[in-house]
Structure formats: C-alpha cells, structure tokens
Amino acid sequence: MTAMHAKAYASGLAENVLEELWFGDDDPLRDVRTASESMAAATAKATGLKPFPAVAQHVLGLLSDPKVDIAALNDSLEKDPVLASQLLRLANSALFRPAVPYASLEAAIVRLGTQTVQELVASVAMMSLFEEATSPAEKIRDHGAAVAAIGRILAQSIRYRGIGTVFLAGLMHDVGKLMIHQVGEFDYDALGAELDEPDRTHLVERETLGYDHAVLGGHVLDAWHLPPALCRAVAWSHQPGRALNEGTEDDAMVVSLVRMANHIEYQLRKNREPDVEFLEHLAVSSDNAIPDFSADVLEALWPKITESVDELLSVLVS
Numbered sequence: 001m002t003a004m005h006a007k008a009y010a011s012g013l014a015e016n017v018l019e020e021l022w023f024g025d026d027d028p029l030r031d032v033r034t035a036s037e038s039m040a041a042a043t044a045k046a047t048g049l050k051p052f053p054a055v056a057q058h059v060l061g062l063l064s065d066p067k068v069d070i071a072a073l074n075d076s077l078e079k080d081p082v083l084a085s086q087l088l089r090l091a092n093s094a095l096f097r098p099a100v101p102y103a104s105l106e107a108a109i110v111r112l113g114t115q116t117v118q119e120l121v122a123s124v125a126m127m128s129l130f131e132e133a134t135s136p137a138e139k140i141r142d143h144g145a146a147v148a149a150i151g152r153i154l155a156q157s158i159r160y161r162g163i164g165t166v167f168l169a170g171l172m173h174d175v176g177k178l179m180i181h182q183v184g185e186f187d188y189d190a191l192g193a194e195l196d197e198p199d200r201t202h203l204v205e206r207e208t209l210g211y212d213h214a215v216l217g218g219h220v221l222d223a224w225h226l227p228p229a230l231c232r233a234v235a236w237s238h239q240p241g242r243a244l245n246e247g248t249e250d251d252a253m254v255v256s257l258v259r260m261a262n263h264i265e266y267q268l269r270k271n272r273e274p275d276v277e278f279l280e281h282l283a284v285s286s287d288n289a290i291p292d293f294s295a296d297v298l299e300a301l302w303p304k305i306t307e308s309v310d311e312l313l314s315v316l317v318s
C-alpha cells in the first residue's frame, strides 16, 4: 500500500481511492465510504473493459522526460504497428502539411518535436477507446478533441510552458463520462439538453452515483500510469477552487485553461462566430482569473480556435 493509499484508507475512503483525486473537503458527501467504493469498482470495471494501449502508455511515460531519447521512442512506437502507421498518417495530414511527406516515423518525430508527438500519441490512443462511437460516446470524443485543440491555442497565446499537459488534459477531461457510459452506470442520453451545458452533468452524477466523471477519470488515468499532474488536472476539472488552493501553480493554470477551453467549445456549438457578450462574460469569469485573457484577445484568437478545432477533428475522426 503506498503512502497515498494509506492516507486515503485512514480517511474512510475505499482502499483503492486516491485522496488527492477524490473530492476536497468542500464537497460534503453523506456516505463517503459507499460512494468511494462504488467509484473504485467502476474504475476497476472501466480499466478492465478498455485498457489504454500499452505502447502508448509506455511512450507517454518516456515523453514526460524532456530529455527523451528519440531512437528509444521510435523503437517503442514500432512495437505497435497500428499506432505507428496512424501517427505517420497524422504527421503527414493537413494538421502539419509537410512540404515533402515524411517517409519514416523517426523523421517525423525529429521534425515535429517531442511535444507534438506526445499530443499525437495521446490522441490516437484516446480515439482507439471510442472505436464503436455511438451517441453519447461520439459527442464525448469530439468534445474532448475540440477542448484539446482550443486549450492548445489558449496556452500558446500566453506562452505557457505546459502546453502538452493542457492539450492532454483537454483531450481526456471527460474520459470518465465515456467510462461511466460504457459500464452502464448512467444514461447520458436521458439527460438531453443538460449534456449541452458546461458544469451541469457532474452535479447530476454526484447525486445519482456519489461520484462524478472527473474524479473517476482521474483515477482511470492513474490506473493507466499517466503522469500525476494530468490525473490531477482531470480529477479537478470541476473543482477549480481546489486546484487553486491545494495544487501547484501549474495545476491551477492547466485547470483554468481547460475550463476556459471547455466554455468556448460549448459556445462554438451554439455559434461559430465570436459573440461579444459571451466573450465579455468569459473574460470576467473566475476561470479566467489566472490566465487573464481580455475579451479582445479572445476575439482575436477566435478564427485560429475554430480552424484548429476543425483541423484536429477532421484528421482524428475520419
């Protein structure tokens, strides 16, 4: 039992539940033990049902070291020929438009850089979890990809150094919804319009299940051995106050940027054009307290945002 598990156990949580990823003290739950036990069971079921591709898991681990060895990376990727060929296809797609197509994956890795490779590996691996995409899985998949693309634009525009984490957290922030749907615990289709509003679904889940998709998602990513900062960003995506008070500066920034990207993605579904009222509202929202975008800057980024969402979706979902 790790120190973190021991602490979780002592606090009345189920044994496999990580206290750091569970709800903070400001989320009083009447029966923490039962709720955390059912979430631990859902995590076990979900990770058993759809394992994250092993090679992708290994490669993302390698890529979390900034001094990663390109040859070792290439060797690992070649152990999964499907992943390797999908990566090469993406590297040669409209996303990057190389002047001369890359003939080998190694050439693409050298040229694109490790951060982009990390994004691509995570994207391909995530898409493989949605193979039989039907409603609502398809909606969850497209939403994650779009939030990743928007988060990257926002992070780039403020020259934030953790762009990769923002992209991955955006991509994976709602993976818990897919898990809850796949283990059949909750009927998202029955929610109807509620699924189309940000910051609503998790409240209904907490009421019905005792936990929510963000906290479950964080645990599933931890079970897949993905970086702890990514697990925290996902688990805390509906607890921004906690990211601010208990997390590192990077945790607070990543959660803020993912939440900003999330609001923008919901808005894009309603209106592809920049809406001044929406942008002004977003600029003064608490989610913007740390990145501090002005409405004007957000408006100026809008064309880049819509273009980037379209590009990523067209290459990932085809």
Ligand SMILES: [Fe+2]
Binding pocket: 173, 174, 202, 213, 214, 237, 238
């Ligand atoms: Fe969410």
